[in-house]
Amino acid sequence: MPDSAPPSAPNARWQDDAGRGRVLALEGDWLEGHQPATLPEAGNAPPEFYDCSGLGRFDSTLAGFLTAMIRASQGGFSQRGEVSLEGLPDGLAQLVRLALTVPEHEEVRQDFHPGNFVSRIGFAISNAMREFTTAADFTGRLIFSFLRLPVGRARFRARDFRLLLEQTGPNALPIVLLISFLIGSILAFVGHAQLALFGASIFVADLVAIAMVREMGALMTGIIMGGRTGAAYAAQLSSMNANEEIDALRTFGFSPFDFLVLPRVLALIITMPILTLFANLAGFIGGMLVAASLGTPPVLFYHEALTVLTTQNSFLGVGKSVFFGAAIAMSGCYFGFHAQRSSEGVGLATTRAVVVSITAIIVINSAFAALFSVLGI
Secondary structure, three states: OOOOOOOOEEEEEEEEOOOOOOEEEEEEEEEEOOOOOOOOOOOOOOOOOEEEEEEEEEEEHHHHHHHHHHHHOOOOOOOOOOOOOOOOOHHHHHHHHHOOOOOOOOOOOOOOOOOHHHHHHHHHHHHHHHHHHHHHHHHHHHHHHHOOOOOOOOOOOOOHHHHHHHHHHOOOOOHHHHHHHHHHHHHHHHHHHHHHHOOOOHHHHHHHHHHHHHHHHHHHHHHHHHHHHHHHHHHHHHHHHHHHHHHHHOOOOOOOHHHHHHHHHHHHHHHHHHHHHHHHHHHEEEEEEEHHOOOOOHHHHHHHHHHHHHHHHHHHHHHHHHHHHHHHHHHHHHHHOOOOOOOOHHHHHHHHHHHHHHHHHHHHHHHHHHHHHHOOO
């Protein structure tokens, strides 16, 4: 057909062929600006053979159509060139195979804005299920990374891990100490204002000690680290995602989970209990100084606090902080990994990481409070 001839209408249809399986017949000219009137359903499996006997001229429009159909028929996941491209011209087959080796990016999909109320509910449920599936996949990959670590199959640079420990530990200690000191001071002021009415000012020490070691020390440390370290994790990984640094790691054969996520989660799990211990101490000192200014001697405050502090109480908050650290690190890494590849995506991922991590901390803390109440701890 001469190039000057008007293009014929493109068409794609399924054919039944017992010997070749699922056959997709391609006909007409597949050129930019010329799409078929109707497209066949993708089905549950990609084509096993392509009948190109009626195919005319084509450009990348046909390659894009075939790539989208193969992805749709596989539930959105390509098999990285393992699908059958038999029957396609060599150049077209190589182009489709190359396109399938690149993971599909969610941000390139067209946004769907449902109109009526029922459609919006269905769309929200669909998004929630997809988000849940993605989060479950992320959690499973992280668990496998932890399982590979003891046998030496999950590797990351020790220098990077030491830097992460420094960032999440000593660098975060000043703000944790300051906030915890102020929280202990506030508890002492509020407690004294109420207990002094009954002549029981000495029990301010009990209030500050129990509140800090059981609840406020771990909770405030978690919230601080969620806004500080969780946001930093999300910003770092989303920027790496936008700059295609994570894709480069995959290209060189490194596992992004082992190299980026695992050391961050480990660092926060290790440093959170230590920060919580310092937070408890700072809150206790803050309450003791306030109580001293209100007439309770520090020695008396100290000995009264020791009467209510047990080993069990002392380690309840520290134990919870391990789960807080895991929730913060996973939230930051998850939203950083799945951020859009743009500056707007970096900001959105950071915001989501902070909101989700703080919400997760409060939910986990409530669950532990209910559990401790049931167990009588």
